[in-house]
Amino acid sequence: MSPVLNVRNLSVSYNGSRALDGVSLEVDAGQRVAVVGPNGAGKSTLFRAMVGLIPHQLGSIETHGTELGYITQRSAVDWSFPVTVHDVVMMGRVGKMGWLRWQRPIDREVVQRCLQEVGMAAYADRQIGELSGGQQQRVFIARALAQEAGILLMDEPFSGVDASAQETILEILSQLHEQGVTMLVSTHDLNLAVEWSDRLALLNGKLIAYGPPREVVTPERLAEAYGGQALWRGEDYAMVLGDIDCCGEGGHHHG
């Protein structure tokens, strides 16, 4: 079975510095991939290069049989823009509508369906600034679904979102997984990444490791990604290390 997404030797530079250096990874259909790394590691850059928003100098990106949908960081959106939830999701259909055409019944149907899937159908007429963080995230997921993209790239979907909203999003992701949607999610939350993903990519400019999460997340690899000292700071990493210590020899594998 050929991978649905194949990134080969991707290198991206701008302003004279190299943001990504020779990143290669393969993703099979329906897999859940977490992309993890410190700030400035190039997680956003990777996703943006994959959708063609920024140019890459070397390497290639191939998809087979489906398209990429990108869900942007919430900080990058102008929440005061005069658009409703419905309008935002409809934007995902623009690629399907063609130039000089208006919304067709099929487009309205798809938008309605996608909103229902993420549980936001009741909010269709709200201006997006009126929503909470979690709700906004769900709207953007709906938009990617409306694009009929089979591969979703989600840029830090859990940042700035409270615990219950995070739960809701995870439920939606789990629904999507059942439908066979391939997902790549970047996050700071190492715990969550390990729990949720089938494959974990540890990134810091270059790809340090990529594979089943518990194999990838070793003290050495983490030290390489985050730098020695950072490893011991903060509650994020303490739990993970604890898990590895306890389950290092043939512990459970999730998913």
Next chain:
Amino acid sequence: MKVRKRGWAILIVLGVTLAVVLAGCGTAAPEGTASHGAEPGDLAPVVLGAGERLRVVATTNIVGDVARQVGGDHIDLTVLMGIGVDPHSYVPSPTDTAALHDAHLVLANGAGLEANLDEMLQNAGGSAVRVEVSQGFDLLPAGGGHDDDAHGDVDPHVWFSVPAVIHWVDRIEAALGAMEPDNAAYYGQNAGAYRQEMEALDGWIQEQVAQVPEANRKLVTSHPVFGYFARRYGFQQIGAVYPLNPSAEPSARDIARLQDAIAQYNVPAIFTESTVNPRLARQVAEDTGIQIVSLYTGSLGGPGSGAESYVELMRYDVGAIVDALKGR
């Protein structure tokens, strides 16, 4: 990418549409028509309703003053350029344009003074007839020595020669009489009385300027407006502090040329227009140690100025000129 190509196709289609639309509505550059208005003799009588008076619009307030003298209270007179307005930078207000639309007769100085009058009249619409009051007078060529000219080929400042204004009176009388034959006698009476005043004024000016010795009969002004005055009353118009456009900044070269001229001709005073900023003239005068005298040239003065009518304006200006130049 199919979509990308379509994007550029749209742009091109837009561009072509644009070009076609604009080509279809192509405009010719407006020609500068140099018409001279109608002759008073050719004017047809106007039909007036009960209580309606002949509506006359005068462009400058000097023409307006003379028109009032002849028309008296039998005309509805509107003057476009108020006190102190510079004809070169005059922009008609909506009321002015409305007045042009409603007028029967438009009296203009002519000789190129009102550069945009054609345009203004065309824009305003309506059925007014235009008469240029200076037309037919012995006009001087423009500039008085300057290379470029804002007005065209002739010098429009005819009112500094009293016979010119008498010529105006004749034409205005004829125009009003032709348009309103019932009141022709009234207009004739007024015109006659005013003509007498004009002749007295002319005589008075001759007396006054006799006090100025030959050597001092040089007029250095901020705008070469005194060509007709010079010709009529025996003066010489020298240079200008300003280039012909009073609203423009003079270049360094213009200022230097003037200072040279002053030094060369040895004049006791220079004269500036009331409608123009005198700061520069003052600066030049400071450098050369001579007197600056400000005169009323293109417009009457306001209430209490001493130049509220044409006659007053001439008395004021001549008085100032003679005072400044007769000494030494």
Next chain:
Amino acid sequence: MAELLDLLLEPLRYPFMVRGLLASFMVGTLCAVVGTYVVLRGMAFLGDALAHAILPGVAVAYLAEANLFWGALGMGLLTALGIGYIGRRGQIKEDTAIGVIFAASLALGVAILSLVDNYSVDLTHILFGNVLGVSDTDLWLTAGLGLVVFLAVVLLYKELLVVSFDPVLAATLRLPLGGLQYTLLILIALTIVVSLQTVGVALMVAMLVTPAATAYLLTRRLWHMMLVGALVGAVSTVAGLYLSFYVNVASGAAVVLICTAFFVLAFLFAPRRGAVWTWRKGRVGSST
């Protein structure tokens, strides 16, 4: 009541007023619609610069004794593309690039004009508009070009919406970002050229920004914003012209002041967003 009717009908006796009102109405609506993008994308400074940048083109047309419209059009398109190009290069901040172009164009325009004697009347018209001097030709040009711009906005509505709201999505959908951005700049330039005679260069930015900004406070959806903006623009320009007729105040300035008055009203009293509402909410407490 009859008196009010008289007041409204009196200026219509004069053909120059009728032409002026038609031109103003068209310009008011067009500027507001295009101005929606100007406001949402923070392009006010750019719009102002573009308006001033056409001055050299107008000056050259003036010297050549051609219709000023063509000079404005040529220069406007040139500047729009130039600003777009510099912006995409990213060597200097776009803000800086705009500032430099702005000042240079203004200076160049004045320099060219000063070569001609007696330029002050026309400069006044260029800077502050000459809506009472609109000819029949001008009216047709305004209508024709205005229609083209309006059609483009309508036909490209969803693409321009995506590009303005989320360039990332636009890239993902493979929309021609560059082409669309240039198109928007060109549409703004054309709007400016069309509106030049009505409001003039100096006050142009007000026509682009103020009605749209007013609408922004009152609406939640893009096309609503355009509609309300167009309404505000149309009412302001027509009212401004009436004011100019009766009070003899400069028409361009009157229009802008009326627009601004609408904006202030919206700013204070807009439901949910107006200053009065948010102040009251603050006093009542944190209930909703």
